[in-house]
Amino acid sequence: MLELSHIGFSVPTENGREKVILDDLSLKIEERFVAITGPNGSGKSTLAKLIAGILSPTEGKIFFNGEDITGLSVTERARRGISFAFQQPVRFKGITVKDLLSLATGRKSTVSEACEYLSEVGLCARDYIGREVNASLSGGELKRIEIATVLARGTALSVFDEPEAGIDLWSFQNLISVFEKMYRRTRGSIVIISHQERILRIADKIAVVVNGKIDRAGTREEILPSLIGANACAMLTKTKEA
């Protein structure tokens, strides 16, 4: 499905040197649900943006279904079946939730179609469908709408960059069930960048990124114990079971 091969990504710094964000990183994604975790600043979000084509790697190649997509634009990758949910969803003046869902599906959505995607993410559709995707929506609402646009596309690969970021604990509890449902229903692969133990618990595969490299990767059974052990607190934010 997706293969990252020897990916390097660095940015120039003020003093004229290079700061390495990702260093010779390789990862294969074949499973239905892959979680990428690791400390803040380890390069996870950069990795997600490289997959979507928002950033281009300085070294290495990205393959999607066997095709080298390293040089393809965001649009071309989207059309080949890659979706991306932003960590900080973008606001638009004048574009309604229904407009955005129509753009996501690539055709004019009917009200009932749009409602379906919204109820999938736990929003009461009637209240939202005509709302503008602007500053009047809360962070949690925007996050759900962002996820709904990815659901509406229903592509082979969906990448979520820290869906838990910027939303409160209560909203997050509800969001977990959205991903659990998504896992049961998806016909493609889901990649989630996350620090949340409850997200990791539904992953088939977990990859841990540390200092721009894959520190370890494997099945949930192999990786999770090392993450939730006594020494792992710094890496993960635990959510208490309600």
Next chain:
Amino acid sequence: MDELEKMLLMQIADLHKIPDGAYNIRKNGEADGRRSTKHIVISPREDGKPGIDIRIAPHTKNESVHIPVVITKTEYRETVYNDFYVGEGADVLIIAGCGIHNCGQQTAEHSGVHTFHIGKNAKVRYVEKHYADGDGNGEKVMNPRTVISLEEGALLDMETTQIKGVDSTVRETVAKLAGGAQLVVREKIYTHGKQFAATDFSVELDGEGAGADVVSRSVAAGESVQEFRSKITGNAACHGHTECDAIIMDRGKVTAVPSLAANSVDAELIHEAAIGKIAGEQIIKLMTLGLTEQQAEEQIIKGFLS
């Protein structure tokens, strides 16, 4: 009416045929149809100037007036004066608009002066659209001036739209509000090519509880130039808000000068202005949905001006 005139009418007034209710269609300076109703009387002006008087009886409800202007000549200029007298407690819809098709080499120009006398507690929704096209080099010019007087408790909800086509426009809106009167303005402008658009609002809030909300959204593309000016003066305990939100593209230029004057310690006035290009992340978000960069820009602008 020929196809061209029908097309112009549809653009400015969504009219496919003769409208219901009262109407006055002005074509190349001449009356092309007029109908008064029991409650809405349209008559030529008494002072001899070109234009009409529109008198709406007190408590007229759910009626509409269409007064479109169509110009299909080149080398044609006119100034038209239309006065609206809206009776106490009326609730009506007024649709005005000007469509110019100029395929000649000379200028076609329409200057409309609309004066609204809106009686106590009357409600008016006023929709004005400007449209122009033509394959010649002749300029299409529109200079609307709107003068508004709102009595106690009256409401005017004004929606004004000019999307492409008009080469040069200078728009002036002056309003005076008595106690409890409300003015809501939603202006949308899109200029491209070498077009020029200037808009100037001046609102006086004279009575206690008067309120004005003047919002302009505009896009300046190509090498077009826009100027937005607004001044809200609070002379009593009142609320005023003016906002100019502009997107610039290519080599477009926008100047925004919102201003406020408070002459009463209880006047609450706010102004906002923002000018900038389309945010890069908005374009990227839509590209992740499969749109090209150009399609993304079009959707963002369409939404912004909707």
